[in-house]
Amino acid sequence: MPASLPPLNALRTFEVAARHLSFSKAAQELCVTQGAVSKQVQLLEQYLELPLFDRLHSGLVLTDAGRQYLPAISQALETIQSATASLQQSMHASDTLTLNLTPSFSNLWLIPRLDQLRRDMPELKLAMVTGDGAFQFQGAQADMAIRCLPLSLSHEHSTLLKEEVLLPVVNPDLLRQRPIDSPEDLLAHPLIRHITRPQLWRQFLQRMVGGEPTAPRYSHGFEHFYMSLEAARCAQGVALVPDFMASQALARGELVNPLGLAYRSGYGFYFLVPPYRARSVGVQRFHAWLALQLA
Structure with missing residues (x-):
């Protein structure tokens, strides 16, 4: 047997089909065609070099290999699902976003507008820390940053908020x-x-x-x-x-x-976001709010 892991999609399809003992019901749960379910099961059987189902006129029956495999696969998929949900919940337990920004932007502009931000985005909470100069997200513990930088198109992961x-x-x-x-x-x-x-x-x-x-x-x-x-x-x-x-x-x-x-x-105020946070709804909405307020 190959040392690499079997395809995750095929494992998931097998677990659903084995639970229902029906390719058609598995297809309904997975929102795919019955043919796609059959193909994924065949792919897993080819990978394992073992049959997992006996296809009888009366329906599907798990083989001995299938009965042995199913409990472990069900538990493994549940563990993956639980770990994923736990991680997502811990990362988004609150809507607090850490913003690293220059002291002047904070003191003279953002803090006086926090009431407006609360009215416009009541679900958002900011944790604000100050910094200045070039910014690197690696090891910085920040979801986003605001910096005053020379006007340029070469600043990585940045968008110009306002020219100085x-x-x-x-x-x-x-x-x-x-x-x-x-x-x-x-x-x-x-x-x-x-x-x-x-x-x-x-x-x-x-x-x-x-x-x-x-x-x-x-x-x-x-x-x-x-x-x-x-x-x-x-x-x-x-x-x-x-x-x-x-x-x-x-x-x-x-x-x-x-x-x-x-x-x-010749300088401007830039909004910086690391790639792994760029798709965050909270980050995108806060960025849009900043742009609108500064327009």
Whole structure:
């Protein structure tokens, strides 16, 4: 007998046919034709090199080999079914999905919208952990991730949620002290640095002011946008913050974008999903919700 395992579909067909002692009833249970049942049984008999049924005019009868084989096969199939159901149940015992995302996306955008998410997807629970930079799912214990990355088509297992558009935002009290009537007037204010992307202000000023602007006066530097936005709210200077992250502070009048300037940085916010989670209904629905909210 070959050392490899017999075909699983043939084993399943044999178990059903043996239980009913009828190819026609087995076909009904398996939703296939009677001919398909017969073919699968023959395939298993050829594999075993033993007959499993005696085909009599009065119907099917198990051979000695069939009677010996059936209990073990029934138990094995039940074990497989039970193990599969147990695994699926343990993996989906709750609808909690682990999301690894940048602190700024979490603090400035997602957390303020959790009530809306609960109304739109009441069955979903998120377990949120923060991270930044390149992300690898291997060993990360996450179902999905959100990262700010250079715009590219080469990011694996990722979908662009929103292009990064940066706004210069400032406390209105500072604006009253030193009005900003042109892009050059930004240089009269301290500029809050983004220490992990120190080129942002230089690129912004070259685009908006043109040429090589007067040396800017920098304020403190911060690692994350949510820190820069809070510093701007506390009148520490002008910060560059993504438009959707600054929207609530702008709507409340805590910050203003004095000239309505906007700068496309060449970065974007990407939704990342490992291949083994890509077909999850919860992941797909959450992805669609994010895309809709950010549109």
